[in-house]
Amino acid sequence: MIDSRSLPICWELVGNSEKMQPITITRAAPHCWGKFGFDKVAEQVKSRLALIPTNRLRRIAAHGYAKRFNSETAKNPERSANIYLRKTIERVTEIVDRSPLTIRELNSKKARKDKAKQITTICQQMGIVEFDESTTLEDAEQLVFASYIAMHDFTMSQGVTPPYQATFNAAKSKKVDGTWERCDTNLLADRLERGIRRMQCDKWWLRKLNRLRDTTLEHLNITMGLVKKGVSPYASKDAVQEFRHSKKSQREWVESMQLESKDGETIDLKHVFDHSISNPEIRRIEMIVRIRGYKEWAEEKGMACMFYTVTAPSKYHANSDKYNNASPRETQEYLVKQWAKVRAELSKAKIGVFGLRIVEPHADATPHWHMVLFMKPSDEATVTNTLRRYALQHDGDEDGAAKNRFDATPEDKSKGDAVSYIIKYISKNINGAHMGDMFDDETGLPIEPENGIVMNVAAWASRWRIRQFQFIGGAPVGIWREFRRVPKESVEKLSEIAKEIFEAADNSRFAEFIELLGGALGEQSRPVELAKEENGANAYGEPKQRTIGIASRGFTYVTRVTQWLLKRSDSDSPWSTGNNCNTPANDWQIGHGEKVNPIHLIPPEHRNAVMRGATYQEDDEINQTVTHYWVRGGNLMQESMSYA
Structure with a gap:
């Protein structure tokens, strides 16, 4: 005689x-038979689980559900399991409904590529406008506005x-003066x-869709309780694995690249990376130097130092019963919005503060803020x-709320100053340097x-x-970094004030650097600034x-005399997003089933200009025709005229 019966609701390797x-649910006799509805229960559970996007989350x-359904201690196991599944599906469905990606697109990069191309085509069609010789500049502007509004709403x-x-x-x-100016x-x-050019670019859309995929899947992990202490704190196991x-991949790419000057000099990109702010350790040290300079300058001015911690309401926390x-x-x-209100009110009261804000996650991924702020003692209470x-x-x-949402602590020199307070947060959130034998408080x-x-x-x-x-x-900090690039043998070329600033930057005296640049609260105009020059335009026509x-x-003292081009270590040609792809050896060589890109009809040296809005003219002396090529709505257009 069968005392119980199990039915699968999901499968796993x-x-x-x-x-x-199988992952099974079990019911004792006589209620385990189909006539008591047990088979129907299993089928309903499977259909509801199908609403969860990924196989891994579905199995979890x-x-x-099975753990609660099969419990021998719960008062009403089936009810407990159904409540768990109903609440889980409600939260998952809300997140999935808010995402423009389907379940297939969340799981397939190819599907996201296809969607990016489809969306791009729609935007390109929205950008098709008609104009003729009678179209005025104002008419053309209105056409741009109309196209942008249509694409804006579609993108939203x-x-x-x-x-x-x-x-x-x-x-x-x-x-x-009483009159309206347009x-x-x-x-x-x-x-x-x-x-408009960005919204008509499939690469731009693919980046956006990939980002939506990342945040949607991570949000699902959070709402299903997979980001918390004891499971995977701060970030899901999937996110950590993908980040690793x-x-x-980034390290391998950096190690495979070189920088080459116009004179033929080459430098390994890894060498530049290791000696720049991109190196986490250099970034950590620079931040400590800066906050120490803030503290020293504040002490010289007799300012007060306060440590603040700000946490969001409980409804923003995934581990709360009020989670929204x-x-x-x-x-x-x-x-950020709450901080903007604070800044606006302090600005209205003409109260200045300066310091450092660090955003750190709770174990359930909810962000909270740590701030060390310096201010006049008379302004501290306000x-x-x-x-x-x-x-x-x-x-x-x-x-x-009063205990956990906000904390204000004045600096106590007997327990440590601002730098010692903030340094652990800097190290923990960058690279964990010098904290190998320490443990996370949370x-x-x-x-x-x-x-x-970390x-x-x-x-x-x-x-x-x-x-x-x-x-x-x-x-x-940009000016600070630029002064540290100045060779010591070239210091004499600087102005007197620039020499003083160089000495402060070169010797890591950030407090003196702040004073020479007009103070931490911007009371005075800065005597120096970064010198910049136009450097062409990107693929969307935006000036660089x-x-x-x-x-x-x-x-102007030039610190960057040499311009460098990025290239692969085993290649003679500069690297770019164009030649980084596996393109054919020649533009006209295409594989079976592929379509030729019409832009390849334009000579390589003129393509970028045409993509940015220029018109290319080609003369055919044999057929006595002139053909004009230009890009409209992301598509290559052409018009031929005969002069026979």
């Missing part, structure tokens, strides 16, 4: 073999922020046209009260540079594109600038 085993949900519907959206929203007429429509149309792979399914990115945007008010503006009366896990919790934090910041460090006030040196009182 066993170990490293290809053998599949199945395990969660795809869950992507359109390029130049802030520029478009900020464009408005201004009232000057904005510069010519300049606006020029900028929006660059945005990308770091490895917000992503870490949405939580960060909330904190700054603290303003920060507290906006930190508790929403749900400030919930349990534990998770209790070791802080190791390669295999510890990798999870880095994966979290990379996945959500969250800026971890932001200096407030102080002096521009490059830093060439330092400008001081009408004099």
